Amino acid sequence: MIRVTPRILLDESEITEDFLRASGPGGQNVNKLETAVQLRFAAIASPRLPDAVKARLAALAGRRMTKDGVLVITAQRHRTRERNREDALERLLALIREAAAPPPPPRKATTPTAGSRKRRLESKTRRGATKRLRASRPEEE
Incomplete structure (x- = not known):
């Protein structure tokens, strides 16, 4: 069992890993070894995640989420398979933790203060006066 949060535990059997060849630099090593990791987690089908967490x-x-509800994370930052596995798992857990965090409280609507309204209107008046001075006037005949 993998502990994500104090209330959420994931079964290791729900996570599958595939190994593939990493792209990018690496010389001959990159053409011989399959060091990149593609981690798959069936998030929508997981019985351990609450519905609200699944939606978030x-x-x-x-x-990164397929139409079937499978979360796919590919890790190929590191040169070794083990480091890429750790990286992919950490990224999955971070994403689930972020989804499990409670949503922020709703914003309370506030009205601007009288002083801020006055300052805004004065700045608009000054700006309009500046633009009026720039306006070209037709020459009188």
């Missing part, structure tokens, strides 16, 4: 996770994941 789908919104946060964006294009």
Whole structure:
């Protein structure tokens, strides 16, 4: 079991890993070894995630979430398979933690103060006066 938050635990069997060849620099090593990791987690089908977390996770994941509700994270930053596995798992857990965080409280609507309204109108008046001075006037005949 992988602890994500105090209330959310993930079963390791829900996460699958595929290894593929990493792109980018690396010399001959990059053509021989499969060091990149593609981590798959069926988030929508997971019984351990609450529905609210699933919805926020789908919104946060964006294009990383497939139509079937599978979250796909590819890690190829490091040269070794183990470091890429750790990186992919950490990125998955960070995404789930962010989705599990409570939403921010709703914003309270406030009205501008009288002083701020007055300052705004005065600055608009000054700006209009500056523009009026720049305006070209037709020459009188």
